[in-house]
Amino acid sequence: MNVEKIRNKKVSDRVVEQIELMIESGEFTIGEKLPSVRELCELFGVGRSAVRDAITTLKGKGTVEVKHGEGTYICGFDSSSLFKSQVLLPSIKDVHELFQVRKILETGMAEMASINRSEEMISEMEVLLSNQTDTGWGSDYSFHMLIAKASGNEILLQLVEFISSAMKKVMIEFYKQIEEDISLVRKIDQQHVTILQAIKEQNPKLAGQEMMLHLTTVETLLKSSVLEKA
The missing domain is CATH 1.10.10.10 (Winged helix-like DNA-binding domain superfamily/Winged helix DNA-binding domain)
Incomplete structure (x- = not known):
């Protein structure tokens, strides 16, 4: 040892x-x-x-x-x-339950953002997604936090931040795994673009649907690429 x-x-x-x-x-x-x-x-x-x-x-x-x-x-x-520093990778069951919470919170968050967003917030999200040098978990985290900010609800913003912190370790590992498959990276990127477009068009129903599709996709890929290999 x-x-x-x-x-x-x-x-x-x-x-x-x-x-x-x-x-x-x-x-x-x-x-x-x-x-x-x-x-x-x-x-x-x-x-x-x-x-x-x-x-x-x-x-x-x-x-x-x-x-x-x-x-x-x-x-x-x-x-x-959840509000403390986590060292251990959550299990598949833990991740499933965390994503259940994310789906409840972030679909509603996307809907609220499509109603309350400002042009400045839209521009900030567009700049983030267009930055090809800023990829991986950091970019993903920033995008979801910008949507939370655009929702205009400070408590929701803090809740999403807490959950993201709890999942930080496993999400970093997830992005390391999928960066080897350019098609998966592009799929995730395109889903971000589609969510942003719905928010930009102020279409709450579509924004919520696209967020749900995105989170379901990430959860499925996460389980197969990281947790089942842990």
């Missing part, structure tokens, strides 16, 4: 990073009990206080669960931790 010895400042934060990396790599798996504090001290070459502080941080992020008298266990994806 290759483990970096930790000797610089903010030792507990570095311990957190190391444990999170080991979870991501599969060295620690969901449901597994972490080594004892003493063993972690030896593993990372740090003191007990650093390990204890790290465990407290990981517990706060929902990454681990401390069972008194038993030990510390790796948690799976927890929907109650």
